[in-house]
Amino acid sequence: MTHNIVVVHELYPELLTTLQADYHVTHFQRLASDDDRQAFREAMAEADAFIGSNVKFDKALLDGAPRLKVIASVSVGVDAYPLDEIRARNIVLTNTPEVLTDATADTGFLLLMMAARRAGEMERKVRGGQWQASLGRADFGIDITGKTLGVVGMGRIGQAVAQRGHHGFNMPVVFYNRSDKPELEDTFDARQVSLETLFSESDFIVVTVALSEDTRGLIDRRLLAATRDKAILINISRGQVVREDDLIACLQDGTLYYAGLDVYEREPLASDSALLSLDNAVLLPHIGSSTFETRNAMCDLAADNLNRVLGGEPALTSV
Numbered sequence: 449m450t451h452n453i454v455v456v457h458e459l460y461p462e463l464l465t466t467l468q469a470d471y472h473v474t475h476f477q478r479l480a481s482d483d484d485r486q487a488f489r490e491a492m493a494e495a496d497a498f499i500g501s502n503v504k505f506d507k508a509l510l511d512g513a514p515r516l517k518v519i520a521s522v523s524v525g526v527d528a529y530p531l532d533e534i535r536a537r538n539i540v541l542t543n544t545p546e547v548l549t550d551a552t553a554d555t556g557f558l559l560l561m562m563a564a565r566r567a568g569e570m571e572r573k574v575r576g577g578q579w580q581a582s583l584g585r586a587d588f589g590i591d592i593t594g595k596t597l598g599v600v601g602m603g604r605i606g607q608a609v610a611q612r613g614h615h616g617f618n619m620p621v622v623f624y625n626r627s628d629k630p631e632l633e634d635t636f637d638a639r640q641v642s643l644e645t646l647f648s649e650s651d652f653i654v655v656t657v658a659l660s661e662d663t664r665g666l667i668d669r670r671l672l673a674a675t676r677d678k679a680i681l682i683n684i685s686r687g688q689v690v691r692e693d694d695l696i697a698c699l700q701d702g703t704l705y706y707a708g709l710d711v712y713e714r715e716p717l718a719s720d721s722a723l724l725s726l727d728n729a730v731l732l733p734h735i736g737s738s739t740f741e742t743r744n745a746m747c748d749l750a751a752d753n754l755n756r757v758l759g760g761e762p763a764l765t766s767v
C-alpha cells in the first residue's frame with residue numbers, strides 16, 4: 449500500500465519527484481492562506497508522514513491525524529512541536545542537526561560583523577546618496593579582534609560560533625550552558641560562567657540556545673542593562689528567547705549599543721515593529737541555514753528519516 453505523505457516545504461525539485469514516485473504526496477510550498485490551511489488539515493487526516501517546516505503542531509492537529517507515524521522536520525529546532533503529545537502517540541519526530549551548523553554559525557558571524565561595523569547603516573548611506581565626503585567619527589564602528597565573545601547555549605551551533613571567534617578573531621570566549629562542558633576549556637580556552645557574568649563580561653553576546661519553556665524570555669531588560677559599553681547582542685536561535693519589548697527599549701535608550709537579529713518573537717516581522725525604525729539593529733529574515741547546499745542537505749536528511757521510519761527502520765536523527 450502506498451503511504452500518504454504531506455509536504456510543507458520548498459523541497460528541491462529532484463527530491464520532490466523522488467518522493468512522488470514512492471508515495472502519494474500532497475505538497476504545499478507553505479501554508480499561506482486559510483484555503484491552504486484547510487487543505488493541509490484535510491490531507492493530514494489521511495497522512496502517514498509529514499515532512500516540512502514552519503508548521504505549528506498542536507493537540508488538535510495531531511488528533512486530526514490518526515495515521516501519522518513520523519514527523520520529519522526540516523529544521524534542527526523542534527519548538528514548534530508538542531513533544532509530550534507526540535511521544536504519547538508513539539509518533540517519531542526527527543530533525544536535521546549537524547548539516548546546518550556551519551551555515552547558521554556563519555549567519556551569526558555575519559550579523560556580528562555587520563553590527564560591529566554598522567554595515568547596514570553604511571550601505572543605506574551609499575544607496576541613499578549620502579556618501580558625499582569621507583565619513584567621520586559619527587559613523588565609526590568597533591573592533592572585533594580580541595574582544596570577548598559570550599555564547600548563550602554552547603551546543604553545536606554555539607561551538608561553531610566559538611570556533612570562528614576563538615580561531616578566527618582571537619576572541620576570549622565565555623559561555624552559558626545547561627550542562628557542564630569542561631572540555632571546551634581546552635578546545636576554545638573557554639570559561640563556563642553564569643548568565644549574569646556572561647552579560648557583564650562580553651563585548652559580543654551570541655544567542656544559540658534552544659527554545660523551551662526553560663529558555664522562553666531568558667534574556668530580559670535586567671541582563672541587557674548589565675552589558676558593557678558598546679556591547680552587541682546577536683540572536684540566531686529563536687526570537688522568544690529574548691524579550692523583544694525589553695530589547696527594543698534597551699536599543700532605544702542606548703543601554704544596549706547594537707543588535708543583530710535573524711529571529712523574532714513573531715515571524716514574519718510585523719510591518720509596524722519598532723525594530724524597523726531602529727538604526728542600531730541589523731535585521732535578517734530568518735536565513736540562518738538558507739544556502740543551497742545546506743537546505744538541500746537538510747531536505748535529504750529529513751527525507752532519509754521519513755523513508756526509514758515508513759520502512760520500519762530507526763530514524764537517523766530522531767529527537
Ligand SMILES: NC(=O)C1=CN([C@@H]2O[C@H](COP(=O)(O)OP(=O)(O)OC[C@H]3O[C@@H](n4cnc5c(N)ncnc54)[C@H](OP(=O)(O)O)[C@@H]3O)[C@@H](O)[C@H]2O)C=CC1
Pocket residue numbers: 524525526545546548552600601602603604605606624625626627628656657658659660662663684685686710711734735736737
Ligand atoms: N536562525 C536559524 O535559521 C537557525 C536557528 N537555529 C536555532 O539554534 C538552536 C540550536 O541549535 P543546535 O546548536 O544545533 O542545538 P544543540 O541542541 O546542539 O544546542 C542547544 C544548546 O542549548 C543548551 N540549552 C538548552 N536548554 C538550556 C537551558 N535551559 N539553559 C542553558 N542552556 C540550554 C543545550 O545545553 P545541553 O548541552 O545541556 O543540552 C545545548 O548546548 C536550535 O534549537 C534552533 O532554535 C538552528 C538552525 C538555524
Ligand SMILES: O=CC(=O)O
Pocket residue numbers: 522523524525526548736737
Ligand atoms: O531555524 C531553523 C532550524 O533549523 O531550527
